Amino acid sequence: MASMLGNEDKLKRELYNAILKEDVGKVIELCEGFDDHAMHGLTIHGDTVLHVATYSKQTGLVLRLLEALHHHHIHKITTSKNVSGNTVLHEVATLDDCSVEVATKVLEKAPELLSMHNKLGESVLFQSARYGKIKIFNFLADKIKISKYDEDTMNSLIQRNDKTTILHIAILAHQFGLALNIARRFRHIIGEKDQDEMTALQLLSCNPSAFKPVHRRGSHVRNLINVPESRGYALDLAKVLVEEDTSWKCTSYNVDLSRPKPHKYGRHSTRSNASSADEKKVPERQEFVSELAKLSAKDSSSNVNLSMSKLPKYGCSGVLSTDETGGSSRQPLKQGGVTPLFLATESGCVEIVKEILNIYPQAVEHIDDEGPCILLVAIKYRQLEVFEYVSEMEVPMRWLVRRLDNNGNTILHMVGMPIHVYVPEKMLGPALQLQEELLWFERVKSVTKEAFVCHQNDMKETADGLFATTKSELRNSARDWLIRTSEGCSIVAVLIATVAFAAAYTVPGGPDQNTGLPVLLNHPFFVVSTATDVLSLACALTSVVMFLSILTAPFRLEDFKHSLPNKLMPGFTFLFFSVVMMMISFSATIILVIHGKERWTKILLHSLSFLPVGIFALAYFPLFLSLTKTHKHLLKKIKGAFHCHRWFPTVSRDNPEGEHFRSQDTSQTKQFSV
CATH class of the missing domain: 1.25.40.20 (Ankyrin repeat-containing domain)
Structure with a gap:
């Protein structure tokens, strides 16, 4: 067997x-x-x-x-x-x-x-x-x-x-x-x-x-x-699927009862008292909303639809409710999951969002069972393209900008909301990430109604306070990153300045014994060596000043928006130029000393002298790209201060990357009135 x-x-x-x-x-x-x-x-x-x-x-x-x-x-x-x-x-x-x-x-x-x-x-x-x-x-x-x-x-x-x-x-x-x-x-x-x-x-x-x-x-x-x-x-495929989808019809209908709360005082000033009072007032609020619904149903001229109808494929039913802060009385959804419109907005599938809104433009008013509309979702997940696309819809924006979610959060609160999903890391330091968040807050604030800027949510937090709380860890990381970067670069800049200062008193080829003038004074490379050495010293000292100004800054939250990044960019730029000038000066000096040697020796020395420059440029190129956005904003401020359209014609052009960091002038921003 x-x-x-x-x-x-x-x-x-x-x-x-x-x-x-x-x-x-x-x-x-x-x-x-x-x-x-x-x-x-x-x-x-x-x-x-x-x-x-x-x-x-x-x-x-x-x-x-x-x-x-x-x-x-x-x-x-x-x-x-x-x-x-x-x-x-x-x-x-x-x-x-x-x-x-x-x-x-x-x-x-x-x-x-x-x-x-x-x-x-x-x-x-x-x-x-x-x-x-x-x-x-x-x-x-x-x-x-x-x-x-x-x-x-x-x-x-x-x-x-x-x-x-x-x-x-x-x-x-x-x-x-x-x-x-x-x-x-x-x-x-x-x-x-x-x-x-x-x-x-x-x-x-x-x-x-x-x-x-x-x-x-x-x-x-x-x-x-x-x-x-x-x-x-x-x-x-998106076009075919969107044509068959009507999930956006299953919305949370609302009656606009918005009442901005700019203070935390009154009958219930503490959170504990407020929460207990809310529990006691639930039956009263429901009764009030029910009466309001009856009145609205009798009024044939009312623009508010409070009917509970069953839509194809998606059942929409529920009871009306409201919250103390405001914002709305609504019908909670009973369908599972999030609609494709909000999923596409959250994940950044702009093509699907545009396709849905092109075929069904009324879908822009969809609200899910947690209260947010498409504008709140786009702001929370930093979807700039969706935000801009919806902002161009002037009529819906009049209603969307005053929409609150179930927790009383405005569109400005959404900037400070933590994101609990994975977000791919960017090639940015903590300071530049915080600057990006601050500029995003400023951008959203420019379209927020003034009455909602100081509005407090159910947790008695304003948008500014919520943003400062949720970004405190990022702020600490940004401060530590700036301090470490400035200290390291300051040391390098001081060393370069020391070498350049010593080299300024060393004459290539030595002085003439009779006249005391440099022997190679009339040689072209002598001027190059001297000039680049002076420039290297000047750039290094300027870089030191810029980095010291960062180290002595108070590191307020507002400083991370423009002040600190605007100092970091010139500091890096002057440091880079100081390295370049020092290498050019070194190369010119060597050529003066061995000017009688073969040509290949000069080529080799040129190549070796610029090796540190190339390595330095490659290592800090990603950081330079990030700082360029700040530099563009600085040029815009200079242009606005001196009205020099003729001298900075390229600054006025729209830039996809720089647009994200554009400071919104309230006089030029479209205001969405009720």
């Missing part, structure tokens, strides 16, 4: 090696030694010879094995599954080339494989969508169409056990071309939800990378070509 098992293991080993070596003849010969031929189990995971030959992409071998399979072994094709429950056709669905030819041959042998599932409930059609195989997917979809399965069987073929459909899995696999094909073929599954209550459009709205051009370094040329195609498919 042991001998028989040993012989079988030996045959399996030889057979497995033959498949790996793509020795078709030997594989066919060894399969004859098994009773069940190619359907014999080969691996420890239950894969048969036909399974292994299929996922090893040996099309010729698979076809030969199918032809050599005896008639009385054909039924084993449907019963032979690996530990994952995959049949041979499941493995065929993962192939690229010649997959249709192999699938045709397999279905001729066992057509019932088309409706079989693995342990996850995945059909062969689902398997092909999961791996993004468009050719085999279209082939299997056509086969399923002509097979005329009943509705239950059809649903099981396009959806697995966890309710994930073929459209969901194609989007999750970033196969947007295939997903577009699925959305057009099976339009009835566009609104289907998975076990997380997510539709296909919601999944796409969480994937901003699908709409952004990607530059892949070192990848194959084919990948570079597929990137723009994939982005185009994603845009077309």
Whole structure:
């Protein structure tokens, strides 16, 4: 018995090696030694010879094995599954080339494989969508169409056990071309939800990378070509999905009862008293709102819609409620998840946001069950492009800017709200990150109604106070970063100034013994050496002054907006120029000393002298790019102070990067009146 098992293991080993070596003849010969031929189990995971030959992409071998399979072994094709429950056709669905030819041959042998599932409930059609195989997917979809399965069987073929459909899995696999094909073929599954209550459009709205051009370094040329195609498919897919989506209709209707609270005094001045008072006043507020709703319903001229209607696919029902601060009486939503409009706004899928608002412009007034509107979401997650796009809608902005969420937070409060989702890190130091936050606060403040600037939320916090509290850790990091940077750069600048000062009293070539004048006074490089040495000394000392002014600053929160970054940029610039001037002076001095040497010696010395400059420039180039934004703002201030449009014509041009840091002049900012 042991001998028989040993012989079988030996045959399996030889057979497995033959498949790996793509020795078709030997594989066919060894399969004859098994009773069940190619359907014999080969691996420890239950894969048969036909399974292994299929996922090893040996099309010729698979076809030969199918032809050599005896008639009385054909039924084993449907019963032979690996530990994952995959049949041979499941493995065929993962192939690229010649997959249709192999699938045709397999279905001729066992057509019932088309409706079989693995342990996850995945059909062969689902398997092909999961791996993004468009050719085999279209082939299997056509086969399923002509097979005329009943509705239950059809649903099981396009959806697995966890309710994930073929459209969901194609989007999750970033196969947007295939997903577009699925959305057009099976339009009835566009609104289907998975076990997380997510539709296909919601999944796409969480994937901003699908709409952004990607530059892949070192990848194959084919990948570079597929990137723009994939982005185009994603845009077309978004259009198809948005047309079928009406989730924005399920909104939290509100009555504008906004009453800004600029103080924390009154009958209940403490948080504990206020919260207890709120609990006592809940029935009174509900009764008040109910009466208001009745009056509004009687008034035919009222612009407030308080009806509770059931919308297609999304049920909207609830009771009216309000809060003490304000803002609104509303109907809480009872649908699961966040709508695609808000998901796209949160993740930065601007294309989906624009598509939804282009097809359904009234969707801009959508409010979810937590109270925020699209403007509040865009501000909280720092989505500048969405913010600007919505800001251009003058009529909706009159209402959106005064909208409060359930906690009484205004749009200005949203700037200070902490973000509890992952945000990719930027190439910015803590000080520049804090500056970015301060400028974003200033930008939002420019469109905030004056009555809401000092408004307090339910926690008795103004927008300024909330911002200062939530950014305190970042402020401390920014202060420490500026101190460390300024101290290190000051030391370097002082060393450069010391060397430059000493070099100023060292005459290249020495003085003339008779006249006392430098021997090389009339040489062109003597002037270069002297001038660059003086410039190096001047730049180094100026840099020291700038960094010392940072070290002695009070580090107020307001200082991080313009004052400190405006000092850091000139400090780095003068330090860089001092290094460059010192290297030029050094190079010119060496040339004066060895001016009679060969030409290659001069070239070598030039190259070596500028090596530190190149390393310094490369190391601090990302920081320079970040500081450039501050520099542009400084030029704008100079232009505004002296009205020198003629001297700074380029400053007035719009810049996508600089626009984010643009200081909003209240006299030039569009005010949204009620």
